[in-house]
Amino acid sequence: MNKLHYLLLLYLFAHCGVTLEATTKDPPNIIVIFCDDLGYGDLACFGHPTIATPHLDQMAAEGMKLTQFYSAAPVCTPSRAALMTGRLPMRNGMCSNKRRVLFPDSKGGIPATEITIAEQLRQAGYATACIGKWHLGHLQPYLPTNNGFDYYFGIPYSNDMDRVNDAPKNRLAFFKPKVEYWNVPLMRNEEIVERPANQTTITKRYTEEAIAFIQSKKDQPYFLYLPHSMPHVPLFRSKEFENKSLRGLYGDIIEEIDWSVGQVLDAVRQSDDAKNTLVFFTSDNGPWLIFNEQGGSAGLLRDGKGSTWEGGMREPTLAWWPGKIEEGSVSRQVASTMDIFATASKLAGVKVADDREMDSYDLMPVLMGGQGDRPALFYYRGYRLMAVRAGDWKMHLMTQNAYGQPDPVTHESPLLFNLHIDPSEKWDVSKENPEVIAQLQGIIKTHKKNAIPAESQLEK
Amino acid sequence: MNKLHYLLLLYLFAHCGVTLEATTKDPPNIIVIFCDDLGYGDLACFGHPTIATPHLDQMAAEGMKLTQFYSAAPVCTPSRAALMTGRLPMRNGMCSNKRRVLFPDSKGGIPATEITIAEQLRQAGYATACIGKWHLGHLQPYLPTNNGFDYYFGIPYSNDMDRVNDAPKNRLAFFKPKVEYWNVPLMRNEEIVERPANQTTITKRYTEEAIAFIQSKKDQPYFLYLPHSMPHVPLFRSKEFENKSLRGLYGDIIEEIDWSVGQVLDAVRQSDDAKNTLVFFTSDNGPWLIFNEQGGSAGLLRDGKGSTWEGGMREPTLAWWPGKIEEGSVSRQVASTMDIFATASKLAGVKVADDREMDSYDLMPVLMGGQGDRPALFYYRGYRLMAVRAGDWKMHLMTQNAYGQPDPVTHESPLLFNLHIDPSEKWDVSKENPEVIAQLQGIIKTHKKNAIPAESQLEK
Numbered sequence: 069m070n071k072l073h074y075l076l077l078l079y080l081f082a083h084c085g086v087t088l089e090a091t092t093k094d095p096p097n098i099i100v101i102f103c104d105d106l107g108y109g110d111l112a113c114f115g116h117p118t119i120a121t122p123h124l125d126q127m128a129a130e131g132m133k134l135t136q137f138y139s140a141a142p143v144c145t146p147s148r149a150a151l152m153t154g155r156l157p158m159r160n161g162m163c164s165n166k167r168r169v170l171f172p173d174s175k176g177g178i179p180a181t182e183i184t185i186a187e188q189l190r191q192a193g194y195a196t197a198c199i200g201k202w203h204l205g206h207l208q209p210y211l212p213t214n215n216g217f218d219y220y221f222g223i224p225y226s227n228d229m230d231r232v233n234d235a236p237k238n239r240l241a242f243f244k245p246k247v248e249y250w251n252v253p254l255m256r257n258e259e260i261v262e263r264p265a266n267q268t269t270i271t272k273r274y275t276e277e278a279i280a281f282i283q284s285k286k287d288q289p290y291f292l293y294l295p296h297s298m299p300h301v302p303l304f305r306s307k308e309f310e311n312k313s314l315r316g317l318y319g320d321i322i323e324e325i326d327w328s329v330g331q332v333l334d335a336v337r338q339s340d341d342a343k344n345t346l347v348f349f350t351s352d353n354g355p356w357l358i359f360n361e362q363g364g365s366a367g368l369l370r371d372g373k374g375s376t377w378e379g380g381m382r383e384p385t386l387a388w389w390p391g392k393i394e395e396g397s398v399s400r401q402v403a404s405t406m407d408i409f410a411t412a413s414k415l416a417g418v419k420v421a422d423d424r425e426m427d428s429y430d431l432m433p434v435l436m437g438g439q440g441d442r443p444a445l446f447y448y449r450g451y452r453l454m455a456v457r458a459g460d461w462k463m464h465l466m467t468q469n470a471y472g473q474p475d476p477v478t479h480e481s482p483l484l485f486n487l488h489i490d491p492s493e494k495w496d497v498s499k500e501n502p503e504v505i506a507q508l509q510g511i512i513k514t515h516k517k518n519a520i521p522a523e524s525q526l527e528k
Numbered sequence: 529m530n531k532l533h534y535l536l537l538l539y540l541f542a543h544c545g546v547t548l549e550a551t552t553k554d555p556p557n558i559i560v561i562f563c564d565d566l567g568y569g570d571l572a573c574f575g576h577p578t579i580a581t582p583h584l585d586q587m588a589a590e591g592m593k594l595t596q597f598y599s600a601a602p603v604c605t606p607s608r609a610a611l612m613t614g615r616l617p618m619r620n621g622m623c624s625n626k627r628r629v630l631f632p633d634s635k636g637g638i639p640a641t642e643i644t645i646a647e648q649l650r651q652a653g654y655a656t657a658c659i660g661k662w663h664l665g666h667l668q669p670y671l672p673t674n675n676g677f678d679y680y681f682g683i684p685y686s687n688d689m690d691r692v693n694d695a696p697k698n699r700l701a702f703f704k705p706k707v708e709y710w711n712v713p714l715m716r717n718e719e720i721v722e723r724p725a726n727q728t729t730i731t732k733r734y735t736e737e738a739i740a741f742i743q744s745k746k747d748q749p750y751f752l753y754l755p756h757s758m759p760h761v762p763l764f765r766s767k768e769f770e771n772k773s774l775r776g777l778y779g780d781i782i783e784e785i786d787w788s789v790g791q792v793l794d795a796v797r798q799s800d801d802a803k804n805t806l807v808f809f810t811s812d813n814g815p816w817l818i819f820n821e822q823g824g825s826a827g828l829l830r831d832g833k834g835s836t837w838e839g840g841m842r843e844p845t846l847a848w849w850p851g852k853i854e855e856g857s858v859s860r861q862v863a864s865t866m867d868i869f870a871t872a873s874k875l876a877g878v879k880v881a882d883d884r885e886m887d888s889y890d891l892m893p894v895l896m897g898g899q900g901d902r903p904a905l906f907y908y909r910g911y912r913l914m915a916v917r918a919g920d921w922k923m924h925l926m927t928q929n930a931y932g933q934p935d936p937v938t939h940e941s942p943l944l945f946n947l948h949i950d951p952s953e954k955w956d957v958s959k960e961n962p963e964v965i966a967q968l969q970g971i972i973k974t975h976k977k978n979a980i981p982a983e984s985q986l987e988k
Contacts, residue, residue: 109827109828112595112858113573114575115569115574115575115576115827115828116575116595116828116951117595117596117828117842117860117951118595118596118860118947118948118951120858120860122858125856125858126856129589129856135572135576135577135578136577136578314860314920314948314949315948315949316946316948316949318949319949360954361949361950361955365828365951365952366828367569367575367827367828368569368575368576368577368825368826368827368828382577396585396586396589398572398580398582398585400577400578400580400774460774486776487578488578488774488775488776489578489774489775489776489778489779489821490821491576491577491578491825494820495820495821
């Protein structure tokens with residue numbers, strides 16, 4: 069190679085940017101399996117005694133269990149918005165102190181200015197599909213197909229919305245749920261194809277759609293986002309899973325999701341590029357404890373869905389990538405669903421936009437068994453910063469139990485827990501560690517400089 | 529073979545009994561690794577987020593996790609007596625409503641009339657060793673060497689006994705423990721070889737002794753009982769494990785036990801009959817919650833050591849037998865430490881004595897992935913029958929929280945929980961299930977006919 073050629077090559081390297089990196093790195097397929105209201109303690113591999121999850125256990129045995137992995141919010145809409153954008157919900161307005169999620173009468177949704185992970189990966193030539201519950205806006209501009217997804221099949225908001233007038237009142241409708249109590253639409257792309265959605269077969273149909281999508285992608289990398297509607301109440305499962313679990317109805321639901329994971333992984337295993345597929349399994353927030361036996365378990369963690377205690381936001385998370393992620397490994401690094409954005413972008417060779425604040429850190433060092441890059445984790449409830457975690461330490465500025473406390477309690481003197489020693493948040497050690505409090509207050513101060521709240525989409 | 533020979537052979541078969549069965553069945557080595565106050569949620573494979581237990585996780589991956597396995601009592605002495613004899617403590621007097629365990633001033637111990645699992649296996653030619661904490665009587669007749677063990681190395685009672693007068697008072701001694709605060713003897717066979725026992729290296733020394741025992745047994749089946757002194761407070765660990773665990777001092781302790789399990793299994797793997805060794809890992813009772821961060825976690829289970837809520841008696845249990853027990857299997861059958869007696873007896877081909885009531889059921893059907901034989905489980909606190917479990921159902925006649933309740937509370941109308949659906953015992957469903965209450969009362973009635981309390985050894 070002469071000097072001119074060499075310079076030309078350097079020039080090409082310098083200017084091809086994204087495309088070159090993407091093609092040279094053989095970008096992997098990426099699948100995100102996302103549950104709804106799954107508790108930290110609800111999988112056998114995370115310690116549940118009576119829910120059988122052999123496929124998830126096998127996914128853990130073949131991959132990595134992440135024991136300190138968080139959703140970005142303790143409820144649905146903001147949690148999903150953050151996963152999609154790699155940004156805290158307060159930055160894009162997908163939260164509120166008044167309405168916690170989007171409802172069928174909401175006019176808002178994910179702003180067009182946001183870059184979703186699907187839009188991001190499309191830049192590198194990925195095929196993209198969203199199969200499952202969206203909940204980032206059901207009006208036309210906000211639908212998945214207008215936010216980076218080639219294909220959409222699923223329900224646009226929660227499965228307990230659109231309750232019909234003559235359904236049983238209050239929680240009675242959930243105890244013996246019937247499909248017709250909720251008039252939730254099932255959509256394909258931008259069309260309603262079934263109403264009410266037959267929730268009984270919904271997990272099975274999501275699974276079939278996911279497999280068909282995987283099998284159809286022969287020569288193109290893909291991003292598959294598979295947000296299950298379950299185990300959010302009302303609980304529905306296929307005939308094959310009726311009374312299958314020792315854990316009752318809730319267990320049946322988890323065991324059908326477990327089956328689904330097995331089916332999806334089998335489709336990947338049988339595909340040509342099985343060795344080039346990264347799969348995440350996690351959930352949007354903790355278990356909905358007010359539903360008693362129809363809600364899940366946060367295991368040893370405190371409280372559940374809706375609260376910024378650990379049970380509300382820490383999720384049972386698995387990562388699987390045969391040949392890359394060490395089999396049967398465990399990572400105790402602090403990480404977030406928001407980090408999937410940076411990770412996927414890096415793997416696909418797409419630059420993360422530098423015109424906005426991001427809350428996303430590349431997970432590859434963690435997935436390779438090393439230290440993560442994330443310096444801190446912020447626990448928001450709506451626009452309120454409730455708590456912060458850095459390293460072992462979590463400081464609560466405010467707390468609000470998921471039920472029994474209608475208003476948040478401000479702690480003039482913040483609470484402090486060492487989550488490594490005390491994952492159940494039992495023993496406040498703020499008095500003994502004033503220097504840690506000061507350090508965490510400093511982290512918050514820095515964070516707040518660049519934490520500009522956007523107008524709420526949930527109040528529209 | 530002529531007819532005479534055939535009849536002679538039949539005669540031999542009929543009369544050789546024990547010995548013939550034992551030799552023809554190639555009796556396996558049996559190892560029981562027993563912790564002290566380990567919580568249901570304290571192992572990574574049972575869901576702990578920050579305690580690293582790679583060797584126990586591997587033991588689970590190579591064997592079976594038992595998620596509904598119980599000790600026979602919520603405190604030390606009765607629990608161990610039941611493991612040793614396959615009988616409820618109230619049958620042999622190894623319990624009391626006044627003193628919960630044996631103390632250094634106790635005069636009693638395991639009665640000579642009891643048949644220990646070591647005595648039982650000796651009949652089939654087993655070598656036997658007890659390495660660790662005994663706590664079934666420290667006076668000469670009660671020591672392991674007078675109860676079926678060829679060899680003993682360990683402490684005769686709990687590591688927090690014999691506190692010296694000038695040690696810090698109350699719980700202060702535990703918070704920054706020093707070896708010299710407790711004058712506990714370390715024994716070899718019937719001799720005291722060190723006093724105070726250097727608890728810092730005790731887990732390491734038990735491990736070395738266990739390995740030496742395994743390696744010395746070339747042509748003889750063996751029974752190794754390895755009851756660790758830890759994680760009972762005061763917590764001590766070797767230099768190599770100082771500040772090793774994210775979980776702090778308590779985590780260091782568990783991670784040293786995990787290392788020990790790895791060492792023991794490695795010794796088995798390297799031995800000639802690796803394929804013929806059944807290993808159990810479990811504990812005597814739940815976590816001692818009053819010690820806050822120096823106590824363990826019962827995970828999603830309610831309460832801990834001392835109580836008959838699930839957290840007091842359900843243990844994180846593993847069974848390992850390469851080539852026999854299916855790798856990575858999970859059993860949700862209800863079983864007990866008492867069942868190890870019948871299991872070992874059957875495997876060794878030794879008949880269980882029929883002159884006494886037994887509470888032990890052969891575990892082999894469970895270990896082979898099938899249904900267990902155990903019809904019910906009785907939760908005793910001293911001589912008081914507190915609760916009963918049959919199938920999914922647990923009925924509490926009395927409850928007493930491990931702390932905050934100095935006296936037991938009798939429930940005129942018993943509490944009922946479905947442990948499959950509600951392992952955390954949150955929702956009393958007695959009102960909705962009177963027929964289950966009646967059925968469980970019937971089981972208790974039958975049980976009581978043959979539950980004759982023996983004189984207490986703990987009040988002597």
